[in-house]
Amino acid sequence: MENIELVSFQIISNTGMAKSDYMEAIQEAKKGRFGRAQEKIQEGDKCMIQGHTAHAQLIQQEAAGKSVSVNLLLMHAEDQLMNAETIKILALELIDLYQHEKSPS
Numbered sequence: 001m002e003n004i005e006l007v008s009f010q011i012i013s014n015t016g017m018a019k020s021d022y023m024e025a026i027q028e029a030k031k032g033r034f035g036r037a038q039e040k041i042q043e044g045d046k047c048m049i050q051g052h053t054a055h056a057q058l059i060q061q062e063a064a065g066k067s068v069s070v071n072l073l074l075m076h077a078e079d080q081l082m083n084a085e086t087i088k089i090l091a092l093e094l095i096d097l098y099q100h101e102k103s104p105s
Contacts, residue, residue, distance in 0.1 A: 004069060007054050011077035014051035015084040018044040022084065022091040029095040032102050037095050044088065051081055 021044030028037035055077075062068045 004058070004071070005073060007057055008073045008077040010054035011051050012080050014047045014054065015077075015080045018047035018051065019080070019084040019087050020044075021047065022087045025091050026094050029098040032098070034095065034099055041088070041091065041095075044084075048084060048088070051084070055081060 021040045025037040025040035025044065028034070028040055058068050058074075068074075
């Protein structure tokens with residue numbers, strides 16, 4: 001397997017786990033378990049760091065003048081990375097909304 005494929009799979013795997021953690025955080029907040037929701041966000045963030053680290057390898061390779069061939073697998077990896085980032089933003093907003101909803105006024 002080529003380097004680009006390995007890096008793509010690292011991105012897909014790590015950001016997929018992050019996305020799952022962020023979705024679980026929403027579910028925890030929905031149940032009023034805000035501490036657990038925050039833990040799931042932090043777990044997701046650790047996975048995202050690994051995904052971004054793999055992604056940075058490709059950026060560094062391109063910056064060094066070594067062409068990165070774009071293929072469907074890499075496009076999928078990029079899509080997963082962006083989707084996970086979007087899910088995190090929405091998860092944080094929903095957690096905040098659930099906290100306000102459950103807190104006494």
